[in-house]
Amino acid sequence: xxxxxxxxxxxxxxxxASALFLIGSGLSLIFGVTRIVNFAHGSFYMLGLYxxxxxxxxxxxxxxxxxxxxxxxxxxxxxxxxxxxxxxxRRLYAAxxxxxxxxxxxxxxxxxxxxxxxxxxxxxxxxxxxxxxxxVTILGKPFPVYNVFLMFVGPLxxxxxxxxxxxxxxxxxxxxxxxxxxxxGALGVNQRWxxxxxxxxxxxxxxxxxxxxxxxxxxxxxSTWR
Amino acid sequence: VISRDDNGNPGxxxxxxxxxxxREGVALLAGTFxxxxxxxxxxxxxxxxxxxxAAEPLTDKITWQNGNRYTFRLRPSTYMQVAMLVPEAAxxxxxxxxxxxxxxxxxxxxAATFKTMLQRLQPDVEFVAEQAPPLGRIxxxxxxxxxxxxxxxxxxxxxxxxxxxxxxxxGNTRGLFKGREVVSLLTGEPEYIExxxxxxxxxxxxxGYPYYGIQTEAHKKFFLAYYxxxxxxxxxxxxxxxxxxxxxxEGLKRAKSTETEKLIAAFRGLQFISPxxxxxxxxxxxxxxxxxxxxxxxxxxxxxxMVDFTYLDGANYLPSAEEVKKLRPAD
Numbered sequence: 001x002x003x004x005x006x007x008x009x010x011x012x013x014x015x016x017a018s019a020l021f022l023i024g025s026g027l028s029l030i031f032g033v034t035r036i037v038n039f040a041h042g043s044f045y046m047l048g049l050y051x052x053x054x055x056x057x058x059x060x061x062x063x064x065x066x067x068x069x070x071x072x073x074x075x076x077x078x079x080x081x082x083x084x085x086x087x088x089x090r091r092l093y094a095a096x097x098x099x100x101x102x103x104x105x106x107x108x109x110x111x112x113x114x115x116x117x118x119x120x121x122x123x124x125x126x127x128x129x130x131x132x133x134x135x136v137t138i139l140g141k142p143f144p145v146y147n148v149f150l151m152f153v154g155p156l157x158x159x160x161x162x163x164x165x166x167x168x169x170x171x172x173x174x175x176x177x178x179x180x181x182x183x184x185g186a187l188g189v190n191q192r193w194x195x196x197x198x199x200x201x202x203x204x205x206x207x208x209x210x211x212x213x214x215x216x217x218x219x220x221x222x223s224t225w226r
Numbered sequence: 227v228i229s230r231d232d233n234g235n236p237g238x239x240x241x242x243x244x245x246x247x248x249r250e251g252v253a254l255l256a257g258t259f260x261x262x263x264x265x266x267x268x269x270x271x272x273x274x275x276x277x278x279x280a281a282e283p284l285t286d287k288i289t290w291q292n293g294n295r296y297t298f299r300l301r302p303s304t305y306m307q308v309a310m311l312v313p314e315a316a317x318x319x320x321x322x323x324x325x326x327x328x329x330x331x332x333x334x335x336x337a338a339t340f341k342t343m344l345q346r347l348q349p350d351v352e353f354v355a356e357q358a359p360p361l362g363r364i365x366x367x368x369x370x371x372x373x374x375x376x377x378x379x380x381x382x383x384x385x386x387x388x389x390x391x392x393x394x395x396x397g398n399t400r401g402l403f404k405g406r407e408v409v410s411l412l413t414g415e416p417e418y419i420e421x422x423x424x425x426x427x428x429x430x431x432x433x434g435y436p437y438y439g440i441q442t443e444a445h446k447k448f449f450l451a452y453y454x455x456x457x458x459x460x461x462x463x464x465x466x467x468x469x470x471x472x473x474x475x476e477g478l479k480r481a482k483s484t485e486t487e488k489l490i491a492a493f494r495g496l497q498f499i500s501p502x503x504x505x506x507x508x509x510x511x512x513x514x515x516x517x518x519x520x521x522x523x524x525x526x527x528x529x530x531x532m533v534d535f536t537y538l539d540g541a542n543y544l545p546s547a548e549e550v551k552k553l554r555p556a557d
Binding site: 002005008009012013015016124125128133134135141142143144146147 | 365367368371372374375391395396399400401421422423425
């Protein structure tokens with residue numbers, strides 16, 4: 001173990017931390033606004049993984065098909081998240097925490113078995129990002145280009161989230177709702193749509209994290225973050 | 227046949243086994259996949275005195291250290307498959323070896339057997355690095371990096387399934403396999419090599435199942451029948467599942483009864499023709515003599531295949547009845 005391998009281990013750690021940040025930021029966003037501990041967050045992550053792999057295989061190979069698949073999978077999962085929020089969670093905001101836990105845990109089981117049904121038990125290996133299959137040499141040792149990319153995705157998404165939350169009206173409402181929900185409602189803001197949109201954004205981030213990580217990991221029906 | 231999912235978890239395996247025995251009233255148990263679940267059901271069979279045919283699990287303990295009169299096993303054990311690979315590993319004449327294995331029963335026993343057997347054949351061998359990531363949760367980047375840092379001449383790999391895929395991908399990108407020989411357990415099985423597609427490793431010495439190239443009569447018959455029925459090629463799991471049920475049918479015919487004691491008597495020395503050829507359940511340790519194919523991997527038409535493969539009969543890689551007797555607890 002010398003200095004260069006220590007550095008490489010740190011860089012590898014940074015890149016996986018960055019992908020985990022995507023997932024974690026979505027979870028804490030949802031929790032902050034809706035006060036729901038979303039057990040099913042990991043399932044949305046898994047759907048992002050599976051979705052992007054399937055779409056990337058369906059699209060033409062090349063950068064457009066690949067990144068299109070990543071983005072489209074994340075958007076589709078976000079839409080699913082919105083539907084779930086409207087059908088299930090909306091009824092549970094006033095219920096005791098235990099019911100919320102039960103409901104989201106049930107979602108975990110449903111989505112897990114649905115994925116097993118849709119994609120089957122065999123291992124899938126996601127395609128590698130075009131142009132990012134190689135490695136760069138750092139201190140004489142090869143380091144995957146994709147990990148370098150991942151390291152920058154996290155901070156980029158952080159910056160975008162910050163802009164969204166501090167510079168837009170929507171962000172203002174979200175921040176207000178985290179501070180005092182009743183007051184926001186009293187001011188005539190439609191909380192329902194606010195919550196739905198926050199939940200969709202949270203699941204979008206989870207799915208994006210999943211879709212980005214499938215180049216270094218690979219979907220399994222058990223890849224949840226329970 | 228009544229089937230239950232053991233969830234790859236010893237606790238669940240014992241629970242569903244209990245359910246099958248007491249509620250469904252089954253005459254015998256068969257199956258399980260992972261070594262630790264297989265071992266749990268082995269013990270269950272002993273407690274409940276019910277016949278158990280372990281199909282997929284590989285650990286030596288099922289037929290040796292933890293073996294019992296109720297348990298038989300079909301697949302070639304870890305010991306047998308490692309014994310098939312070690313002569314090839316010794317032929318490479320590499321001094322510095324690194325080992326990577328999943329940290330549970332199967333991985334640990336494969337790594338330990340490999341070390342002892344290679345040392346016997348090649349006393350000057352050095353084991354410079356060992357990585358044991360948890361099963362199904364490998365962080366492949368750091369594992370590949372740590373192995374590369376130890377600068378081994380050759381690598382012995384025991385990883386399979388998802389862990390293998392991640393390890394191969396990271397290893398390829400980080401140049402871990404460049405200029406190094408790799409000896410690898412199970413990697414030639416279609417279950418594990420096909421998902422890798424064009425990233426499949428090249429030149430690895432592996433055990434596996436080259437369904438595309440086996441020309442024996444028994445296998446051709448099985449392959450065609452399987453293909454006609456399911457319209458896809460068989461995996462190794464298909465061969466194991468088929469042979470399991472086939473041997474049970476043979477055993478029942480020979481026992482002319484479903485009583486546990488009569489089944490045990492019938493299975494001792496039972497012979498049947500598997501898709502891989504004739505197989506016998508040894509009376510000494512209840513291990514079948516089913517073998518495995520040994521070969522090198524290569525990329526052909528964008529997917530990994532085994533080439534220059536030969537079938538190694540399990541009977542030649544098992545210790546003698548006397549040696550086994552010392553390993554097994556008395557009934």
